[in-house]
Amino acid sequence: MAMLYLALGAIFGFILSRSGAADYNYIQAMFLFTSFQLYGIIGTAVAITAPGLWLIKRYGRTVSGRRLVVPLKPQHRGNAAGGVLFGIGWSMCGMCPGPIFVNIGEGKIYAIAALAGALVGAGLFGAVYTRVQDLFRLPRLVVGTRDG
């Protein structure tokens, strides 16, 4: 299965690379309202994924017959607060998480610094989780109850 994930990731990465979704200028143009490209990409992706998702959920199984599992994301104050922080970073880097990896693959040297920052930022969040848990009403951690 690892090869399948790798292949899907490679196609995904190629599309991000060639569409402008991993391009600093196109991200700024989206936020400056001077290009429709990124809005078109996200809008089209949602417009096609939504009915597809509805059909797959209605079918209820994967292609190999396993029961479909769609884990839902928890709702808390962090959705908005974290979204705002992420938006600032998206604008600064001109990359969201996927394109950070795509840009590194393309050979853009500065993207390595963005990845380093993202890893430190995620690490920092993990380290302070229990201290900001109440502030943002985050869910309790579920740790080690099942086999990895």
Add this chain to the structure above:
Amino acid sequence: MPLILHGLTPIHWAAAGAGIAIITLALLFIANRRLGISTGFEDVCSFVLPVAYFGRDAVRLARGWRLPFILGLLVGGFLSAALGGGWRPTWDLGMFDQVIGFGHAGKLAWMFAGGLFIGFGTRLADGCTSGHGIFGLSNFELPSVISTLSFLAAGIATTQIVYRVVFHL
């Protein structure tokens, strides 16, 4: 507007959006996986940071698919550059170079700072453009609607301040 990468002409937004939708649906229908990339930062952190947050089932049970998928993103970027005019390391950053400048060290510092916001923010929000923006919106999840509106608004505000107020275009 050409891409920074070799000045290539980008593919049409409708084709790109359709491609992203197909990958998202394939990931779910074939592999029972919910698209989400920023959790991959946790996957990496979980190997080196012994804190409870990174020992969550949501992290431990998904490393097996998300890490190869992320490796695929690197491969996709590499192939795109290699097939589109040749792979070579580059510092090119489009309008950042023209308007802000800064040089290499400044660019790295700027990117690292932006990365901190991305890493911390996506973990606090529980997702990024893929998990909230594509999958969550498509699944009509309220937290994803809130989060997507938040990061679009903050992105617009930040770019407007950087390029229209601080550094004039």
